[in-house]
Amino acid sequence: MLRKEKTAVFLSGLVLFSIGFVNCAQELPVKELALAKSQVERAERLSAEEYAPEEFSEAKRSLISANEFASEEKASDSKKSADYAISKAYDALEKTLPKLAAKSREEAVTAIDAADEAYASEYTPEEFKKAVTARDAGETKLAQADASLASYLREDKDETAKELKRTVALQEYEDAHNNFVEAAKISQDAKKVALDRSGFVRQSADEVDAVLEKAYTYSKGGNPAIDEEKARIASAREDIAAGRLKTADEKIKAASLASASLLQASVKDHAKNRNLQAREVVEDANARFGELNAETFLKSNAKESYASTQENLGASNESLQASGNLLEQEKFDDSIAQSEEAIRLAEISIDQVETLKGKTTVAKKDRAAVETQADNTTKTTTTETDGDKTSSSQIEELTGGWKRYTVEKSNPADCLWRIADREDIYNDAKLWPRIFEANRKSIRNKNLIYPKQKLNIPPKTGKIGKAPKQ
Incomplete structure (x- = not known):
């Protein structure tokens, strides 16, 4: 130069x-x-x-x-x-x-x-x-x-x-x-x-990837066509990194077209399978509930628990019916949601039925008669007193109507709705969301609680607020 x-x-x-x-x-x-x-x-x-x-x-x-x-x-x-x-x-x-x-x-x-x-x-x-x-x-x-x-x-x-x-x-x-x-x-x-502008192309790849991931989840990884399209998106990402945006865009568009039909097929199959599973669980719950003697429970102190079980079972049957109707209308996502709800309610009903069966002996007797018998039988009195102590030891009274409940090993296992259904808590299983809301920091999954876990129990009614520091 x-x-x-x-x-x-x-x-x-x-x-x-x-x-x-x-x-x-x-x-x-x-x-x-x-x-x-x-x-x-x-x-x-x-x-x-x-x-x-x-x-x-x-x-x-x-x-x-x-x-x-x-x-x-x-x-x-x-x-x-x-x-x-x-x-x-x-x-x-x-x-x-x-x-x-x-x-x-x-x-x-x-x-x-x-x-x-x-x-x-x-x-x-x-x-x-x-x-x-x-x-x-x-x-x-x-x-x-x-x-x-x-x-x-x-x-x-x-x-x-x-x-x-x-x-x-x-x-x-x-x-x-x-x-x-x-x-x-x-x-x-x-x-x-x-x-x-590569960010826009990358965003398109992310969107298609999300659809494919959903289809993969519904198909439980059993569809090779989904794997093929996921590989196409991976290749498109390599093109983006190399500056080949046109080639990347062509691959993304092809994968997008394929992903739509793959998701539709996967969702449809999953909706059908989930509806069948919901039907099996609900029918099982119906059969178990049918084994209970309604007259016996309605005349006992377990009548509210019986009514709650009946209500949950009715709701599960309604959800199952809605799932079937939505399936016929090809509203697969909505059908799946209703199937999930039907299964959830039916499983709650099954747990409630098993709990009620455990109360059958007491349910057939008048509570006053049980107390009279307890006065005449030292062994029985001692046993029941010990039971009361066990029960009361799980609950600590706090101020403002709050209580603190300690989860213990039991059969059937403790769960939020079963705790809410206790006579010394709410005596109403449907109020379990109040317990869940009050303990969000310590409960990540409403279906998973563990022994010795302490739960704050808010009052049965009113705004939940915060538990007192005791």
């Missing part, structure tokens, strides 16, 4: 020096010297030193000689050297420009392809179109230049016409080169802008 700058400065100095002789020596070849300077500089600017070093070197030396002769007022020798410099500059350009245009064309095509891969046609359509237009203009000029150069080489009669054809060909090659350079620059800028 430094060498080129020095050469340009030196050539400019030579021409300025020669022009100084115009007034004192009109016969000096000022016109030829100026043309020689411009063509040598042109050859240098267009990399002739790289593609035609011998011709360029001769042209430069002849220009220097022409200026030296001019300084010595040797007009004839100056003109000969200037003409020779012009001729060698053209020879250098003739050898240089076809190669230079071919190289810049390749760079333009590569840059446009890279911009296209970055999806510039989608994200910066105007700039991408300009790049393509500039490339096409370069292609046209390049074809014209090749034709003009061929015509020049065929010309062997008229030297003036021959030289004119070469001049035209060289200009067309230079125009083609300039068009290709412009196309490459616009493409590179368009690519940068397009790559800034």
